[in-house]
Amino acid sequence: MFKSVSIRQLEYIRHVANIGSITQTAQLINISPSSIREAITAAETELGVRLFFRTPAKGVSLTTEGQRFLLLAEPLFEAKAQFEHQVAGIAKQNEQELTIGVIGNVGAMVVPELIKNLSETVPFSRFNIVELESSNLVESVRTGKLIAGFGLNDFLHPSLKFVELFPTQVHIAVNAAHSLAQKAELELSEMANEPFIFPNFGGASSYYSGLFDHHNIRPNTRYMVNSTEMARRLIEEGLGYSTFNARPSIHRHNPEPMIKRIPLKTDYWSPTFGMFYLLSSTFSNALNNIEKAARATWRQSK
Structure with missing residues (x-):
């Protein structure tokens, strides 16, 4: 030995x-x-x-x-470095700082309601919220830089536990005054000639390219944007439509009064949105509270 x-x-x-x-x-x-x-x-x-x-x-x-x-x-x-990082994190936990990550293209939609519910459960003195692309988010949680991450289950690592929160549904986002805005659902063929706002960021670009290929449709791409926020702004101005997966939580008021989101009729696969964290994490109490707040948030949004 x-x-x-x-x-x-x-x-x-x-x-x-x-x-x-x-x-x-x-x-x-x-x-x-x-x-x-x-x-x-x-x-x-x-x-x-x-x-x-x-x-x-x-x-x-x-x-x-x-x-x-x-x-x-x-x-x-590597084990020594991870141990030292997690030991250092004990002090941060005592300071009641919560450091979480979220995929950047949906952060503004999902985080506010989550933080609101979490604040009512545990009085954290400070929230540190990081927006990253899916692969970088997973890596930051895996290496202990973040306590937990919120994103899709398409880049997961075996060292992480994934808590499913809600299945995503592909939908078309159009201006509220659009002639098709009142439809219960849409097919991609109905939008083929409309100006398309292409979400050119992270895993979204490959996902939506695959979606159009699956339906044998070539979109009329007029704009390429690198954030969901920019796509929403263009839709609000009536410049075209876009495709999204994640949805905003339901608030007491309409968070997007100028946008109508319509489910897409498709058999194309959709990822699942959820929370993930290290199986070996030492922040068990904080993670339990985060998970409870997350489940409460998306129960309200069903």
């Missing part, structure tokens, strides 16, 4: 491998050269192989065994 070398000593060895000099490494991390040599000697003795080639003129370089040794040690370094 390999047990005579600490993680700190493993880090010394990794520093030496990166720098190529024991002396320079010692100066950089403010450790005596003898401590670094002891770490290397202990590891080589335990393994029975040499980790470094040593040449007076060129310093040190990893042997084949040394390269494999450090490769095997990488999960330990």
Whole structure:
């Protein structure tokens, strides 16, 4: 069993491998050269192989065994970094700061009602809300930069738990004065010649391209926008229509008086919107409160 070398000593060895000099490494991390040599000697003795080639003129370089040794040690370094981050997060939790992320194209629609319900449940002193694209949002939650994320289930990672909140439904968004605004549902063929406002951001662009391909329709793309907010503004001005998945929560007043959202008649797949967080998260109490607030929010919006 390999047990005579600490993680700190493993880090010394990794520093030496990166720098190529024991002396320079010692100066950089403010450790005596003898401590670094002891770490290397202990590891080589335990393994029975040499980790470094040593040449007076060129310093040190990893042997084949040394390269494999450090490769095997990488999960330990990653686990240590994650542990330190989560321990630091305990202090943040005590400060009652809530840091969550949401996919940028729906953040303005879904976050306000969620925060309102959460504020009534737990008196967090500060909310830190980050808007990201789907893949970046998942990565930020996976690496512990965010306590939780709200988005679609199309970029999930095995280390995350996904809590389904509501299935999304593809719908057409048109100006409220549009001749088709009062229809109960629409087909893409009815909009084929209308000016299309293409949502060119994150996973939306590939999703809606696939939607039109699925129906063998080429949209009359007049505008390409990089945010849902811009698409809504253009619709309000009567410049065209767009396609959306997520819907705003139901407020006491109409949040989009100039826009009518009409379900699209389609058999094309739709992702699910929900909350996700690390299975190994230490913020269990905060996550329970967030989940309760989220479920309350979208029960109201059904």
